Amino acid sequence: MTKKLGSIILSLTIILSSSVAYGSEPKILAQSEELNKLRTEVVETATMPEKEVSKEEELAQKKEALIKVFDFSIQELKELSSKEKLISLIKGEKIYNLEARSVLDKFTEFEKTISEYKEMIQDKEVTLELVQQTAISFKEWRESIYDPEVAIAFDILLVAKGDGVLEKTNERFTKIEKDLQKLSDLKRISKEDYQQNLQLAKNSLQISMEFQNKIEGLLEAKILASQPVIEDSLALSATTTEEVTMMTMTATSTEEFASTTATLEVIEEEKPEEIKNILIEQFNSIKDTYQEFFKISKIVKEVVRR
Amino acid sequence: MINPQLEKIFNILKQIKPDQAFIAKSKAQISITPQESEKMRIFSFEGLGLNTAIALSAFSLLFILGTASYVGNKPSTLTRDLNTDILASEVTQIDFQIEIKEAAYFAESAEQIAYALDQISR
DSSP, X not given: OHHHHHHHHHXXXXXXXXXXXXXXXXXXXXXXXXXXXXXHHHHHHHSOOSSOOOHHHHHHHHHHHHHHHHHHHHHHHHHHHSTTTGGGGOSSSSHHHHHHHHHHHHHHHHHHHHHHHHHHHHOXXXXXXXXXXXXXXXXXXXXXXXXXXXXXXXHHHHHHHHHHHHHHHHHHHXXXXXXXXXXXXXXXXXXXXXXXXHHHHHHHHHHHXXXXXXXXXXXXXXXXXXXXXXXXXXXXXXXXXXXHHHHHHHSSSHHHHHHHTHHHHHHHHTOOSOHHHHHHHHHHHHHHHHHHXXXXXXXXXXXXXX | OOOHHXXXXXXXXXXXXXXXXXXXXXXXXXXXXXXXXXXXXXXXXXXXXXXXXXXXXHHHHHHHHHHHHHHTTOGGGGGGTXXXXXXXXXXXXXXXXXXXXXXXXXXXXXXXXXXXXXXXXX
């Protein structure tokens, strides 16, 4: 009897312990050192010295800074597409799986576009005016096409994270419930001892599931909202780098070009609730579930002392 | 004819009865054992005594909690590792904050790149 009891207590402890352990999976840094270094270099190179410089020096520095911007953008896409990130989500039919595949395809196109920009600027005959106009063109492209898509990629990762944690919490709940039932069958613990905590764990788990449904719905809505933006935005994603640059150069001013994408900004401002905020609430709810798990763990320990 | 001395010993032995707790324990063990599958045996640590099981439980819990504190980069939490509520809360927050930070880094990066492009276009 005592051996049986011991074995159940041990397995319950391991279940609870491993529940905590999954939070200790290795993580990559929020942004890699390489990307951080590139970003710092971009800003440093792009900032012109206060003293007067010749046109040749200005061209060389701005050309170098622009190439670094391209390198940074390509590196950012590569990191987001890595096997720890979007590629890990390509299998499956959930909303974030479907969208991860779609975003990865777009990122491949983006890399090509950025490479075209880079090739154009690396030309020995490039002028200061072309470098400046390309910078304007690339900024518009980033803000209207690139940035929104990268933001969706982060949302996908957040939604997937929420789902993964929820799934594991659910598994733990089921295992703990089964073990408690075994202890109860052995008359070593009374249901009254843990029923309330188990019910509270179940309730908070249910709330977490509702939050998950909500963020998945928000992701879907965001994706739907972003589609017409891409179609109407002068088909920037479909045009070649040269066409985009030419379009920018023929515009009489930056403001004129910016006005063509004004509609995009309006749509951007009408963003619904932020996925990350709901995710925080979801994790708080999961935390509540774990608190009940640990309370149950304490109750089970008391059983040994009886 | 039994030796009177031996008969006396038999009578004493007849009066010896097993402890009630032992009877209950044995009956429970007998009634439980046949119901278990081989698969369950492998994972149930059946061969372990109660004390060993408790010791292993405590060890595994301390090990995992210690790992969790390390992940949180807060060694001071080790001293509080008996407070399971605080630990659960910390671990959970550390876990999701990484993803939130990544999104924040991107927003920050996007602004800096836009600034750099403005500088280049001047």
